[in-house]
Amino acid sequence: MSDVSLAGPPARFRPATGESAGARWAMIVIAFTGLAILVFAPLVAVFVVALADGVAASLQSLASRDARDAIRLTLTIAAISVPLNAAFGIAAAWLITKFDFRGKAFLITLIDLPFSVSPVVAGLCIVLMFGANSAIGGWLVANGFPIVFAMPGIILATMFVTFPFVARELIPVMIEQGRAEEEAALTLGASGWRVFRTVTLPNIRWALLYGVLLCNARAMGEFGAVAVVSGKIRGQTATMPTTIEMLYQEYLSVAAFSLAAVLALLALVTLLLKTALEIRHADQLAATHRH
Amino acid sequence: MHIEIDEISKQFGTTAALHPVSLALPSGALVALLGPSGSGKTTLLRILGGLEFPTSGRVLFDGQDATGVTVQERRAGFVFQSYALFRHMTVFDNIAYGLNARPRATRPQKAEIARRVTKLLDLIQLPDIGARYPSQLSGGQRQRVALARALAIEPRMLLLDEPFGALDAKVRRELRQGLRDIHDTTGLTTVFVTHDQEEAMELADLVVVMSMGRIEQIGKPQDIRARPATPFVRDFITA
Ligand SMILES: Nc1ncnc2c1ncn2[C@@H]1O[C@H](COP(=O)(O)OP(=O)(O)OP(=O)(O)O)[C@@H](O)[C@H]1O
Ligand SMILES: [Mg+2]
Numbered sequence: 001m002s003d004v005s006l007a008g009p010p011a012r013f014r015p016a017t018g019e020s021a022g023a024r025w026a027m028i029v030i031a032f033t034g035l036a037i038l039v040f041a042p043l044v045a046v047f048v049v050a051l052a053d054g055v056a057a058s059l060q061s062l063a064s065r066d067a068r069d070a071i072r073l074t075l076t077i078a079a080i081s082v083p084l085n086a087a088f089g090i091a092a093a094w095l096i097t098k099f100d101f102r103g104k105a106f107l108i109t110l111i112d113l114p115f116s117v118s119p120v121v122a123g124l125c126i127v128l129m130f131g132a133n134s135a136i137g138g139w140l141v142a143n144g145f146p147i148v149f150a151m152p153g154i155i156l157a158t159m160f161v162t163f164p165f166v167a168r169e170l171i172p173v174m175i176e177q178g179r180a181e182e183e184a185a186l187t188l189g190a191s192g193w194r195v196f197r198t199v200t201l202p203n204i205r206w207a208l209l210y211g212v213l214l215c216n217a218r219a220m221g222e223f224g225a226v227a228v229v230s231g232k233i234r235g236q237t238a239t240m241p242t243t244i245e246m247l248y249q250e251y252l253s254v255a256a257f258s259l260a261a262v263l264a265l266l267a268l269v270t271l272l273l274k275t276a277l278e279i280r281h282a283d284q285l286a287a288t289h290r291h
Numbered sequence: 292m293h294i295e296i297d298e299i300s301k302q303f304g305t306t307a308a309l310h311p312v313s314l315a316l317p318s319g320a321l322v323a324l325l326g327p328s329g330s331g332k333t334t335l336l337r338i339l340g341g342l343e344f345p346t347s348g349r350v351l352f353d354g355q356d357a358t359g360v361t362v363q364e365r366r367a368g369f370v371f372q373s374y375a376l377f378r379h380m381t382v383f384d385n386i387a388y389g390l391n392a393r394p395r396a397t398r399p400q401k402a403e404i405a406r407r408v409t410k411l412l413d414l415i416q417l418p419d420i421g422a423r424y425p426s427q428l429s430g431g432q433r434q435r436v437a438l439a440r441a442l443a444i445e446p447r448m449l450l451l452d453e454p455f456g457a458l459d460a461k462v463r464r465e466l467r468q469g470l471r472d473i474h475d476t477t478g479l480t481t482v483f484v485t486h487d488q489e490e491a492m493e494l495a496d497l498v499v500v501m502s503m504g505r506i507e508q509i510g511k512p513q514d515i516r517a518r519p520a521t522p523f524v525r526d527f528i529t530a
Contacts (some may be wrong), residue, residue, distance in 0.1 A: 180371050180373055180375035181375050181376075181377055181378070183342055183362075183369075183371070183375065184369065184371055184375040184376075184377070184440075185377070185388065185392070186342070186362045186363060187340055187341075187342070187362055187363075187365075187367060187368070187369040187441075188388050188389035188392055188440070188441075188443075188444055189363045189366070189389055189392045189393060189444055190363070190388070190389075190392040191363065191392075194392055198377075198388075199377055202379040203378070203379060
């Protein structure tokens with residue numbers, strides 16, 4: 001009895017898509033070294049510094065007023081801007097993939113704009129448009145609804161920077177799926193809204209989830225644009241990233257890195273959540289893949 | 292249902308997919324739209340189903356103008372070329388979709404829906420596959436599920452776009468007979484698209500030969516065979 005598949009093919013009969021053992025090992029080593037140096041080591045370092053004076057000191061710094069305000073603000077910002085961006089992203093992807101119209105290429109470019117524009121520039125644009133010195137901003141401030149140096153500005157900046165994530169995840173999936181299933185649902189008598197709810201949304205849910213998680217991670221971590229528009233007022237407009245930077249500038253490294261560790265943990269939780277969902281719904285994932 | 296197509300034309304930007312065409316389909320007929328690729332068969336079928344609106348002309352159902360009737364209100368059982376089954380739903384839920392989509396007042400009870408789905412699964416001779424997902428079916432099974440799903444809404448007509456296109460010859464022959472049987476038991480006016488002249492001639496009561504957005508000839512299979520109206524028809528049916 002010879003079980004070729006278990007023993008592995010002899011080197012001479014390498015599968016057509018395979019590489020030589022040497023090349024394979026080289027790639028594995030490069031990938032892991034890269035990951036270790038660029039991703040894993042810094043992450044470990046954050047936790048090491050955060051806990052340099054012990055767990056108690058770290059927790060105490062997190063219990064401070066500024067830290068708690070910053071965490072609350074960041075979570076609030078994410079809770080507002082992520083759902084809004086998910087809705088805009090779905091709408092934009094829907095428009096681009098299901099309809100033909102003039103200016104479509106332009107719209108696609110526009111969606112990518114936040115990826116290519118520096119967040120600081122984006123922040124400055126918001127200040128220029130809505131700052132107290134502009135016409136709109138002056139009017140808004142006079143009516144008790146300031147945007148710059150206040151929560152609305154931070155939300156705008158965060159939404160600008162994170163806008164592409166959801167749409168970018170959805171567009172390729174929706175293009176690949178085409179319109180046939182939706183048309184079928186229409187011929188079966190379903191209204192437009194029902195088609196969206198029972199056919200479109202279930203078909204894009206994994207891409208949507210992934211986009212939302214990426215969007216959320218980025219929304220919580222955004223620094224540049226938020227730093228410009230928020231004014232970094234402690235207890236009012238200082239988010240977690242801007243607070244981390246301020247603490248670091250003041251040589252409060254345990255406090256800075258403790259807060260950074262919380263931010264990193266929030267990101268890790270998001271990723272774990274995604275993996276857990278994927279494992280739990282693995283059968284459905286397999287079933288709903290392309291026929 | 293008697294279907295009449297009155298001087299329908301369809302323009303996509305600068306391409307004319309259909310020049311004005313006219314056609315009357317008697318109630319209960321099994322009609323083939325036959326023609327080479329790009330001749331406008333799918334476009335005409337989609338106009339009948341309400342998925343596309345004509346640039347000019349009218350569609351009449353039983354003498355009533357239905358040109359502006361929405362796709363939902365047409366109640367046309369449509370079988371798509373790639374079947375377009377809902378991949379995230381079981382076969383059962385696929386077939387029940389149209390019944391579940393009805394407004395509450397006319398929606399059957401859950402038990403009644405289940406009964407009807409079971410009956411349709413029997414009709415397509417696949418009684419045991421209700422719990423499966425489309426990805427777990429063969430091409431021929433998918434085609435039959437798509438047919439059952441279209442029949443579930445108690446359609447007024449049946450429209451099929453190359454229903455046997457992607458299947459091997461043996462399955463194709465079986466399904467052809469299956470469609471003939473279903474047509475004969477339901478008595479629905481049925482229009483199917485094909486570019487296979489043998490299939491059209493064998494299955495249909497009435498064959499509509501199309502080319503480049505025009506209708507070349509309408510007739511019974513034996514008449515078209517015996518007296519092709521144009522050189523194109525003669526070449527196409529002997530090819
Ligand atoms: N959405 C569309 N936009 C632009 N042109 C279209 C569109 N749909 C069809 N056409 C054009 O209309 C003409 C007829 O197309 P249609 O799909 O009706 O042909 P067909 O007879 O079904 O061909 P096939 O056998 O290849 O499916 C073709 O020239 C096609 O390119
Ligand atoms: Mg076609």
